[in-house]
Amino acid sequence: MSLAGERREPPATPALAAEHGLKGEEFARLVRALGRQPNLAELGIFAAMWSEHCSYKSSKVWLKRLPTKAPWVVCGPGENAGAVDIGDGQVAVFKMESHNHPSFIEPYQGAATGVGGILRDVFTMGARPIANLNALRFGDPAHAKTRHLVSGVVAGIGGYGNCVGVPTVGGECSFHPAYNGNILVNAMTVGLAEGKRLFFSAAAGIGNPVVYVGSKTGRDGIHGATMASAEFDEDSEAKRPTVQVGDPFTEKLLIEACLELMATDAIVAVQDMGAAGLTSSSVEMAAKGGVGIELDLDAVPTREAGMSAYEIMLSESQERMLMILRPGAEAAAQRIFAKWELACAVIGRITNTGRLVARRHGKPAVDLPLAALVEAAPVYERPWTAAPLPQPVPIRVAALPTGQVLLRLLNSPDLGSKRWICQQYDHTVMADTVASAGGDAAIVRVHGTTKGLALLTECTPRYCQAHPRTGGRQAVAEAWRNLCAVGARPLAITDCMNFGSPERPEVMGQFAECIEGMREACLALDFPVVSGNVSLYNETNGNAVLPTPAIGGVGLLADLGRRASHALKRAGDVLLLLGEGPGHLAQSQYQRLILGHEAGPPPPVDLSGERRAGEFVRRLIAEGQLDTCHDVSEGGLLVALAEMALAGNLGIALTTAEGHAFWFGEDQGRYLLALPEAAADSLLAGAETAGLRLRRLGSAAGDALTLRGEPPISLQTLRKAHEGWLPAYVAGDTDKG
Amino acid sequence: MKAAVVVFPGSNCDRDVKVALEQATSKPVHMVWHGEAELPKLDLIVLPGGFSYGDYLRSGAMAAHSPVMGTVVERAKQGVAVLGICNGFQILTEAGLLPGALLPNAGLKFICRDVHVRVEQSQTVFTNACEAGSVLRIPIAHHDGQYFADADVLDRLEGEGQVAFRYCQGPAAGPANPNGSARDIAGVFNAGRTVLGLMPHPERAVDPLHGGSDGRALFQSLVAALA
Amino acid sequence: MGLKARVHVYPKPGVLDPQGRAIGQALGHLGFTGVAEVRQGKLIELSLSETDPAKARAQADEMCRRLLANTVIENYAIEIVPQGGR
Amino acid sequence: MGLKARVHVYPKPGVLDPQGRAIGQALGHLGFTGVAEVRQGKLIELSLSETDPAKARAQADEMCRRLLANTVIENYAIEIVPQGGR
Numbered sequence A: 001m002s003l004a005g006e007r008r009e010p011p012a013t014p015a016l017a018a019e020h021g022l023k024g025e026e027f028a029r030l031v032r033a034l035g036r037q038p039n040l041a042e043l044g045i046f047a048a049m050w051s052e053h054c055s056y057k058s059s060k061v062w063l064k065r066l067p068t069k070a071p072w073v074v075c076g077p078g079e080n081a082g083a084v085d086i087g088d089g090q091v092a093v094f095k096m097e098s099h100n101h102p103s104f105i106e107p108y109q110g111a112a113t114g115v116g117g118i119l120r121d122v123f124t125m126g127a128r129p130i131a132n133l134n135a136l137r138f139g140d141p142a143h144a145k146t147r148h149l150v151s152g153v154v155a156g157i158g159g160y161g162n163c164v165g166v167p168t169v170g171g172e173c174s175f176h177p178a179y180n181g182n183i184l185v186n187a188m189t190v191g192l193a194e195g196k197r198l199f200f201s202a203a204a205g206i207g208n209p210v211v212y213v214g215s216k217t218g219r220d221g222i223h224g225a226t227m228a229s230a231e232f233d234e235d236s237e238a239k240r241p242t243v244q245v246g247d248p249f250t251e252k253l254l255i256e257a258c259l260e261l262m263a264t265d266a267i268v269a270v271q272d273m274g275a276a277g278l279t280s281s282s283v284e285m286a287a288k289g290g291v292g293i294e295l296d297l298d299a300v301p302t303r304e305a306g307m308s309a310y311e312i313m314l315s316e317s318q319e320r321m322l323m324i325l326r327p328g329a330e331a332a333a334q335r336i337f338a339k340w341e342l343a344c345a346v347i348g349r350i351t352n353t354g355r356l357v358a359r360r361h362g363k364p365a366v367d368l369p370l371a372a373l374v375e376a377a378p379v380y381e382r383p384w385t386a387a388p389l390p391q392p393v394p395i396r397v398a399a400l401p402t403g404q405v406l407l408r409l410l411n412s413p414d415l416g417s418k419r420w421i422c423q424q425y426d427h428t429v430m431a432d433t434v435a436s437a438g439g440d441a442a443i444v445r446v447h448g449t450t451k452g453l454a455l456l457t458e459c460t461p462r463y464c465q466a467h468p469r470t471g472g473r474q475a476v477a478e479a480w481r482n483l484c485a486v487g488a489r490p491l492a493i494t495d496c497m498n499f500g501s502p503e504r505p506e507v508m509g510q511f512a513e514c515i516e517g518m519r520e521a522c523l524a525l526d527f528p529v530v531s532g533n534v535s536l537y538n539e540t541n542g543n544a545v546l547p548t549p550a551i552g553g554v555g556l557l558a559d560l561g562r563r564a565s566h567a568l569k570r571a572g573d574v575l576l577l578l579g580e581g582p583g584h585l586a587q588s589q590y591q592r593l594i595l596g597h598e599a600g601p602p603p604p605v606d607l608s609g610e611r612r613a614g615e616f617v618r619r620l621i622a623e624g625q626l627d628t629c630h631d632v633s634e635g636g637l638l639v640a641l642a643e644m645a646l647a648g649n650l651g652i653a654l655t656t657a658e659g660h661a662f663w664f665g666e667d668q669g670r671y672l673l674a675l676p677e678a679a680a681d682s683l684l685a686g687a688e689t690a691g692l693r694l695r696r697l698g699s700a701a702g703d704a705l706t707l708r709g710e711p712p713i714s715l716q717t718l719r720k721a722h723e724g725w726l727p728a729y730v731a732g733d734t735d736k737g
Numbered sequence B: 001m002k003a004a005v006v007v008f009p010g011s012n013c014d015r016d017v018k019v020a021l022e023q024a025t026s027k028p029v030h031m032v033w034h035g036e037a038e039l040p041k042l043d044l045i046v047l048p049g050g051f052s053y054g055d056y057l058r059s060g061a062m063a064a065h066s067p068v069m070g071t072v073v074e075r076a077k078q079g080v081a082v083l084g085i086c087n088g089f090q091i092l093t094e095a096g097l098l099p100g101a102l103l104p105n106a107g108l109k110f111i112c113r114d115v116h117v118r119v120e121q122s123q124t125v126f127t128n129a130c131e132a133g134s135v136l137r138i139p140i141a142h143h144d145g146q147y148f149a150d151a152d153v154l155d156r157l158e159g160e161g162q163v164a165f166r167y168c169q170g171p172a173a174g175p176a177n178p179n180g181s182a183r184d185i186a187g188v189f190n191a192g193r194t195v196l197g198l199m200p201h202p203e204r205a206v207d208p209l210h211g212g213s214d215g216r217a218l219f220q221s222l223v224a225a226l227a
Numbered sequence C, D: 001m002g003l004k005a006r007v008h009v010y011p012k013p014g015v016l017d018p019q020g021r022a023i024g025q026a027l028g029h030l031g032f033t034g035v036a037e038v039r040q041g042k043l044i045e046l047s048l049s050e051t052d053p054a055k056a057r058a059q060a061d062e063m064c065r066r067l068l069a070n071t072v073i074e075n076y077a078i079e080i081v082p083q084g085g086r
């Protein structure tokens, strides 16, 4: 067979395959599955489809272990995004995705296109995006590149999300030297749809038109999918021209145009063009539908002249979608996309051949059996080693006044206020934001109702590093706890699994064990996974990132009138601690920041205790007894108390005298509650019978935080410490932003 | 009151302001695509916030040339009330309906947070429900909100009572300036005070769930004056 | 072969140029001395089908007045160069 | 009297230029025909105390590489002109 190429193209040798990221045995497998040598375009297509990013070849066997079902799950993993029932025929659609490597290379555009990509995953399902979140991990603040990366990533996320008009309501941001050479930028989008009007990606209907909509195709990001699957090395600089530029304005038009078309019955199936562009979208749609697909690449709207079949198939130009329409619906689509000034072209048909055929200049350029691309793709059960639970370490607490420790913790990179970030994100557009960054979970109203969705991202990578199984469990449990803390019923999670090279057994072990921990927590808490993303090879010269299974949690508030926030509301309210612990300082921020090391086991997670405490809190909020609640997480009790005081602009007088382990230990499963005296008393009286541990710590009063036996710390001093670190850090910005 | 909200490519507060208007008027609000040059008889035209044309080139520049804008300018000249919020304010200055221009924020960053603004004029269709000198808490969300005009233009605006709102720190507190605006100006009127442009988003403060409902005063004023 | 109009758009003297100022500061932090002032403007390159330089300039001038520059805050200058020229 | 470095920063060929594209469309809507392509870039003018043109260029070049241009997606060009020159 002779296939037409644009230029004289090199033959697909094993060396060229290796350049595309295919290992020797994978290339041999390819030739076997195909029964002949591929041409260059075909090689590119195989390499993209068989990349870690598209094929999940190293993670698949483990991802299957995650619980994905519950009566309220409408659509689990496998589609562009997951969906859960939120009553009244409505569903929440959500997913989180990484854009780590591109953001390291070009922070603004990398982060911006990350937001664009996850938005498309959600509106592809027929959902209007209603909220964005982002989980960010940067290297050591003292590292030469960090400041520039922080400024660029934050500006990029804001630049994209603000323009499309979807509020960015929450997320997280932390720093650790393990991310010096590999930052993590994970973006999450939540959308709202009618359960009956969800759109899926399986192609169907022999002869149906394949329609391309959105931006034109340029030579952007060719190799992107393979880049995301290769470790960084010294010559990653050379991979630079592959960076894509985002166009949020076009994305906004694409959202409106797609939703307008989705309101008709024109669409049979739809998929966004993400990593590996036209290749992955056409292959996945056809393979899912068990049909074939034929593309005329001459009909693809291009931005540049003379693009080859290889380039058109593998371009990662942003803001594009592929649709299968009902026959005859082309004109309706053309009309809508013309109104929004977007490209719309019929570029092919669905066939019954089970093959992907693409023509360029009228001649066949690609002809591949889909089975070879999809079913024959490699799946690896990579060797892995389990990490034992570290031995407890002796901890000698610092000889510092408790108040001084608190101020140092509040003024630290991880525990300091992230206001500098959140203020650059439009979090009030759409006029449904009820609570945004700063609390345990953000809350957005379901438009036109009195229901709300509670949203957050969560992970403590240091715990995962110390003991991956506990860390995985903890990440899910804390996500669940944060939802309970605002009064929401936790529904489901999405995840973004960021790890180093799966080819190293210890990294594979971290992955496997984090999954097992997540699985345990998901099962114990009825908190299934409905979507997710895996990003491997986050390492440079053998230095991997901390294992980071970022969790995106979604919960439902049936009545926004019954919710809680962490801000203190009334002087005189009694502060109660729900749950208790020995004061676990190993792997805490206290140990890291005050004692200067990270050692020992992470705090254990008692999942049944977690469940009891969460349900108790939720019941109090639902009954209207509780409106002030905060989960206790990194930094421990005193940091959480200070956050409550600052948010409510109301001081706290503590009546308990305790040591550093009590105030700064990071024991799990705990909440702080504030409520009027009488209510607190009756709660305390009933706690024992309910099998819960409640302890009175003090009360809200004045304009200072007062620890017994220490001088009061004014709210002003607390605020200065809490708000100070990040703005001061970025103000030293001497790098381009 | 018959009100219309213009939708430009890239508008993203069109629905929000429609909701706020409908809440205040209990009447349906007409949504107008920017390509329509014909408009029905209207009492109020709103240019909403967002990023018309992506804010590319200059915010508001391209939208100011949309087909609908010729008609908006005509109606404004006839005295029909025109309200531009955020990007709508930028469009009004680009279209020449309001003096001055909006430059990138002095800090060169997008700012989204609540601000306080002092009501400088209460005898207008937009502010009659407020007392002069009263202070409203309303969110801002913009990258290009730094109000600029030549000194003589500013003097004239102040002299003629065309400054609508100024940023301040709070009800009994001094001036504030989140974005470097000349003379702390957050909103201005045309000479007849029938056209208002302002950077803060009153439509995002009309419900206790928003954390405040000071923005309602503007919509109530419009109802009182135009219904 | 048409012409290229290169339009330079600058903040007017007297109009704050925070971008220029920020660049000046950043250059200082990077250790560059001897930079007295920095102004940042826009550069817009238009590939025109017009082949007569005078007409091309007139066209570009009208584009500037109507859209490309806001004369409340900006000045502009036009250069006409051959297509493909720098 | 020092020199002025005029730095032109452009999106690299092949890199999407959403601004340029939108400007081109807007010009079309305004009735300007015959505009084939629009690219938008930045123009940065630096007043330098350096008086030797070769050294001024070398300085500006380093500023571009370190700060002014994002060489991942942008190209730049430097012109050295006398202070006060256009």
Ligand SMILES: Nc1ncnc2c1ncn2[C@@H]1O[C@H](COP(=O)(O)OP(=O)(O)O)[C@@H](O)[C@H]1O
Residues within 6 Å of the ligand: A133, A134, A135, A136, A168, A169, A170, A171, A172, A173, A414, A415, A418, A421, A422, A436, A437, A438, A439, A440, A441, A458, A482, A633, A634
């Ligand atoms: N990158 C970010 N984007 C938006 N909001 C953020 C980001 N980082 C942190 N936040 C917000 O700051 C608050 C504190 O974050 P975090 O310290 O992670 O909370 P917690 O420890 O309670 O889980 C949260 O409300 C979160 O939404």
Ligand SMILES: [Mg+2]
Residues within 6 Å of the ligand: A439, A440, A441, A482, A631, A633
């Ligand atoms: Mg929390």
